Amino acid sequence: MNEENKRTSADNGSYDTTTNTTASANPTPVTTYTYESRMNTSDLRASYEKELGMHMDMLKPSMGGSKLSKRNSRNSARTMLASFLIGAVVIGGFSYMADKNNLFSGSGQPVQSTGSVVSNDANDNAGLSTASLSTSDGIAAIYEEASPAVVKIETYAEPVRSNSMMDDPAFRQFFGGGGQQEEQQQTDEQSSGNLELMGSGTGFFFENDGYILTNEHVIADAEELQVSVQGYDEPLTAQVLGSSYELDLAVLKVESPDGKEFHSLTLGSSDGTQIGDWVIAIGNPYGFDQTLTMGVLSAKERPITIADEQGNHEYEHLLQTDASINPGNSGGPLLNESGEVIGINTAVNSEAQGIGFAIPTSTITEVLDQLKANSL
Structure with a gap:
C-alpha cells in the first residue's frame, strides 16, 4: 500500500510537494515539486538548499562502507536523479523570476511593449512613440x-446651344424657319x-x-x-x-x-x-x-x-x-x-x-x- 502525504502552502507562494513512501526495508522518499509563480527568488533558494541538504544526509549512510549493495546503489541513483530534477526546477524558477522582474535589464521596472509607432525624438534610442492616428x-x-x-x-x-442646320441663316432662307418671332424668343431665354x-x-x-x-x-x-x-x-x-x-x-x-x-x-x-x-x-x-x-x-x-x-x-x-x-x-x-x-x-x-x-x-x-x- 502507498501512503500519500500532501503539503500545500499556496498562500505564501512556496512549493506544493507530494512525498511517496514505499513499505520496503530501505524507504526512499521521492519528492515532486510544482512551481508557484508567486514565490520570490529568496524563497526558491531557501527551499532548494533545504531539500538538497535532506538528500545529502540520506546519502551518507549508503556511502560509509567500502562496498555498496545493489539496493543501496539503486537508492543512491534515485536520490541523485531526484536532486538533479530539483536543481532543474529551481534553476528554471530563477530564470522565470529574473525575466518576470526584469533583473537583467538594468532597471527595476518591467518593460511594457508598444504597438506600431513612429517618433522623431532624438533622445529615444529605440525611436518609438505612439502615433496620433492609431485609434x-x-x-x-x-x-x-x-x-x-x-x-x-x-x-x-x-x-x-447645338449647332444644327436649323440655326444656319441660309437654311432658314430657303427652307423657312420660325422667323423673327422665334429668334426674339430665343434671345429672351x-x-x-x-x-x-x-x-x-x-x-x-x-x-x-x-x-x-x-x-x-x-x-x-x-x-x-x-x-x-x-x-x-x-x-x-x-x-x-x-x-x-x-x-x-x-x-x-x-x-x-x-x-x-x-x-x-x-x-x-x-x-x-x-x-x-x-x-x-x-x-x-x-x-x-x-x-x-x-x-x-x-x-x-x-x-x-x-x-x-x-x-x-x-x-x-x-x-x-x-x-x-x-x-x-x-x-x-x-x-x-x-x-x-x-x-x-x-x-x-x-x-x-x-x-x-x-x-x-x-x-x-x-x-x-x-x-x-x-x-x-
Whole structure:
C-alpha cells in the first residue's frame, strides 16, 4: 500500500510537494515539486538548499562502507536523479523570476511593449512613440473638427446651344424657319438668366470671414457659383477673387447671412511631412457630401501632366497619396494627423488604384495673398 502525504502552502507562494513512501526495508522518499509563480527568488533558494541538504544526509549512510549493495546503489541513483530534477526546477524558477522582474535589464521596472509607432525624438534610442492616428477616436475627432469648414461648390452656366442646320441663316432662307418671332424668343431665354448646373467640386474656408480655397478647374467657365455650407439651409453665392490656371488655384469669397464667423482650417506645412505620414481627405466625390477617406503620404515632389481643353497642363511638386481621391474631391483639403491642411486634392490617376495628387501648401502660401488681391 502507498501512503500519500500532501503539503500545500499556496498562500505564501512556496512549493506544493507530494512525498511517496514505499513499505520496503530501505524507504526512499521521492519528492515532486510544482512551481508557484508567486514565490520570490529568496524563497526558491531557501527551499532548494533545504531539500538538497535532506538528500545529502540520506546519502551518507549508503556511502560509509567500502562496498555498496545493489539496493543501496539503486537508492543512491534515485536520490541523485531526484536532486538533479530539483536543481532543474529551481534553476528554471530563477530564470522565470529574473525575466518576470526584469533583473537583467538594468532597471527595476518591467518593460511594457508598444504597438506600431513612429517618433522623431532624438533622445529615444529605440525611436518609438505612439502615433496620433492609431485609434478610430483620433480620426473621428479630426473629422468632427474639420468637416464644418469643408464646402460643396456647384457651378452654373448657360446651356450650350447645338449647332444644327436649323440655326444656319441660309437654311432658314430657303427652307423657312420660325422667323423673327422665334429668334426674339430665343434671345429672351438667353437673357433671362436660366442657368444650368454644369458641375460640382469641393473647397474649404481658410479664413473665418468667408475666404475659400479651391481648384481653378472647379470654377472655370462658371457664370455663377453656389456654395453649400454646413449649418445653412440655402447655398451661398460666391465671388471669385482671383485664380491661376497654371497653379490650378482659386480663392472665393462668401458673406455670412447671419454675421457669424465660418469654421476655418489652418494651413500647415507640407515641407514638414514625411513619406508614410497619415493623411485624411474630405470632399464631395460623385455628389456624396462630406466623404472622409484616409491613407498615407506616398511620395513628395511628383510632376505630372494632365491633358485638358487648353492642352497639356504641367503640375510640379505635388504630394502623392493613397487616400481615395475621386471626381468631386477636387479642391478639398488633404489633412495631416493634427488636422492641418497640407495640400489641396487636385487630380487622380484614373487607370490606377490609390494614386491621388494634391497641391502642397508650400506652393499655396507663396501666392495666397496675390490670389486674394487678384494680382497674380
